[in-house]
Amino acid sequence: MPLPRPLTILATAAVLALPASAALPPPYQRLAEFRAVISHPEIASALGADLITRIEYVREDLYRVSGTRCRLDLAIVTTPGSPGLVGPRQFEVRATDRSCS
DSSP: OOOOHHHHHHHHHHHHTSOOOOOOOHHHHHHHHHHHHHTOTHHHHHHTTOOEEEEEEEETTEEEEEESSEEEEEEEEEOOOOTTOOSSOOEEEEEEEEEEO
């Protein structure tokens, strides 16, 4: 049974008035995080001449970049966006832990 025209317009307006979320699908979010991690400037200073041998996803919002002697943990930290702004998650990468053997 079709809805009467005014009711259809009202239902459409109600749906459009709901807050929107435009987060990236998980594979694309992970790719955005990975790109930010591998381009982080602290990797070069933390590992020095040590070659990168592994980049791993440790858990949500934490990556580990390992060399032959050192490793560096990098955290994904959400940055506040503008109120009412929709779109992909805004974040920055912060070095959290470095250790060398």
